[in-house]
Amino acid sequence: MPAIMQLENVTKKFGGLTAVDHLSMKIEEKSIHALIGPNGSGKTTSLNMIAGVLKATEGAISFNNEVISALPTFKIAQKGIGRTFQNIKLYSSMTVLENVMVGGHSKGNLGFQSFLLNIPAARKEERFLREKAEELLFFLGMYHLKDELVKNLPYGRQKVLEIGRTLMGDPSLILLDEPAAGLNPSERLEVVSILVKLYKQGKTLLLIEHNMDVVMSISHKVTVLNFGAKIAEGSPMEIQNNEEVIKAYLGSKRK
Ligand SMILES: Nc1ncnc2c1ncn2[C@@H]1O[C@H](COP(=O)(O)OP(=O)(O)O)[C@@H](O)[C@H]1O
Ligand SMILES: [Mg+2]
Structure with a gap:
């Protein structure tokens, strides 16, 4: 599948703090792509830049091969990005x-x-x-x-x-910021089944999620952020076995 969205060297600085650090990633059309990482690693900020709520300090974001990072939020929504x-x-x-x-x-x-x-x-x-x-x-x-x-x-x-x-x-691309946060296991299953149904309808999903059961069961690709930078990307299986990810994130959650 071709990429529906591409981020190239996207950076967001808040004063002296680099919230997102030269992030490059491709989201394949009609896939479920997860963005994970510890609290404060820049996930929501990345989503806000894609949706146009925040302007990137550096870098470019394109959707269906068109650069959208300079557009106002409502124009981005009209192009088919929901959140x-x-x-x-x-x-x-x-x-x-x-x-x-x-x-x-x-x-x-x-x-x-x-x-x-x-x-x-x-x-x-x-x-x-x-x-x-x-x-x-x-x-x-x-x-x-x-x-x-x-x-x-x-x-x-x-x-x-x-x-x-x-x-x-x-929307053809839906950005979901922790859709299962605070839900009990049966509510989580319900959200998972809705996300899978949307995927089957041909939607592309970019999913920020802390619940690893949700991420690992439905994502095709996972991108991991730590301190704003991408530290790993791959299939759920690859991510679960990635040393750096375990050290930065998965390991610390098991404590
Ligand atoms: N509007 C803002 N002004 C200043 N700092 C911000 C702002 N939004 C987020 N940050 C900071 O940027 C970093 C990344 O935040 P965020 O993207 O919300 O992380 P995540 O969603 O991964 O938990 C954090 O250190 C956060 O405090
Ligand atoms: Mg967040």
């Missing part, structure tokens, strides 16, 4: 369905004002968004919860809902 956040960012006083629908508005060609004015075209678009959101909730096994307020949902459901909201934008 979830390490800390959940949902509207807790809105319903499940409304939260998913919000993920679709950026793609609509009508402004928010038309919704307020309730003009017919806006009503039509809203109907479209609603149906699409309902379909996605069904896909995620959450249709029965569509009218619940998000604040009443267990944490695990909120994490799944974030994935649903991202899917409203029809």
Whole structure:
């Protein structure tokens, strides 16, 4: 498979701190690629640069062979890159369905004002968004919860809902920042099965994850960061047996 995304010598400095240090990597189209490393190793910062929330200090990021690192966030999203956040960012006083629908508005060609004015075209678009959101909730096994307020949902459901909201934008590449963090084993299995289903639909996933059971069971390729720099890359099996990775990361987790 060709690369859908390429990072070349991407560096991010915050003052004197180098959070990401000359990171180069390729993400193959229609694959699950994991980005792992100890806390503070630059994983979220890398994701934020890909999504355009942070600008790289140095280096280039390309998506489908086009350099995107200079584009604003909304343009990057429109190109087909979706993301979830390490800390959940949902509207807790809105319903499940409304939260998913919000993920679709950026793609609509009508402004928010038309919704307020309730003009017919806006009503039509809203109907479209609603149906699409309902379909996605069904896909995620959450249709029965569509009218619940998000604040009443267990944490695990909120994490799944974030994935649903991202899917409203029809991303071809989905960036997931610790989608299984804080989940119990059965919730983790549910997230794993959703990620595998997305992969089977032809999506490409870049996954930051601490739970090694999740990473090792579904990733095709794993990139390991330590102090912002790539220290290893390979199949889950290769990574599990890599001396430097064990020393820097896996070893320290066994203590
Ligand atoms: N906005 C910021 N300003 C200053 N330092 C930051 C900022 N964001 C992250 N950092 C620092 O950059 C390093 C990498 O952070 P991060 O990418 O969040 O790591 P990870 O996601 O791997 O835990 C850490 O030392 C962190 O404190
Ligand atoms: Mg992080």
